[in-house]
Amino acid sequence: MGLLERCQELFKTPNLYEVLGVKKDATEAEIRRSYYKVSLKVHPDRAPEDPLATEKFQVLGKLYAVLNDEEQRAIYDEQGVVDEESGILRQDRCWEDYWRLLFPKITVQDILEFEVKYKGSDEEREDVIQLYVQHQGDMDAITASALCCSQEDEPRLCSVIQAAIDSGDVKAFPAFTREGEKKKKARRKRADRERQEAEEMQKEMGVGNQEDSLVMMLQQRQKSREKNFNSFVSDLEAKYSKKSGKPKRAKK
Known part of the structure; x- marks a missing residue:
């Protein structure tokens, strides 16, 4: 099942922007901040009562990886499809590590x-x-x-x-x-x-x-x-996490 189908199944919409609650013209910072807030709500450690928390968290990671990649986002915006063969969506990726790389704990x-x-x-x-x-x-x-x-x-x-x-x-x-x-x-x-x-x-x-x-x-x-x-801390982590943590775009 593709990313858009999984979004429909888990979040009741196949629209990547709607899942995050942002507009199509949202800035990179707005998308990053919304990803943090939505993913925090379904983080397996924070939402143990949700049996689908792990799946939702992983799907959100893939969703953000697409919108955070200039080329992949352009394809999605223009054609409404996601390149499922892209290296950024590889199945063996640890989305918890990806999330923590983006949002390291602040001191x-x-x-x-x-x-x-x-x-x-x-x-x-x-x-x-x-x-x-x-x-x-x-x-x-x-x-x-x-x-x-x-x-x-x-x-x-x-x-x-x-x-x-x-x-x-x-x-x-x-x-x-x-x-x-x-x-x-x-x-x-x-x-x-x-x-x-x-x-x-x-x-x-x-x-x-x-x-x-x-x-x-x-x-x-x-x-x-x-x-x-x-x-305070949630907003600070979301908006001001270290820029060096931004992953590089995967090569095809």
Whole structure:
């Protein structure tokens, strides 16, 4: 059974882009990020209750390998077919190793270094504006999804958004421009609670250095926002995994 047929069987659509939830004109970065998120949901170690998890994971690996290859993607886009004889789809490939090569585990030091470069950058601005449009101005959702975001960062993010509104780059969503003080206070209270719980966890476990504190903060944040898939670490792994891990195109 070919890749498209397997997609239909396992994901109810033969369209490679629809499986990942992206548009046909999606960028390489968007496809990579969506592949990470979808594959994480069916990773055999994370979804043991799904008897088809391993098969889905392998199919997603093949799907991404096709869309990540310039030549193979062009063939699929133009003809709607996949070259099943291509070396990138060879049967003996370990798709778990392929996935880990693309998304190596990040370290606390990686996070610390990234945060310094990211905050205040053009990249952060683009991400914040994208989140603003995606969530139609809902600051609860924006701050929960933004990378490297704490309560102290909110005024800065609001300034970025307001500047984009003033310049006409984005529309003014009422959820942002008319947000009430009650909702803002609730968000601050929630952030304070997360910080306090993280501090209490630190004391209980007897940790006190910067790296341990950051780990505790991230763990508590993810616990508090467990329903939000765009957790800090997940987004960071998906978007900023080492570029050197990108596999080379197989020769025919």
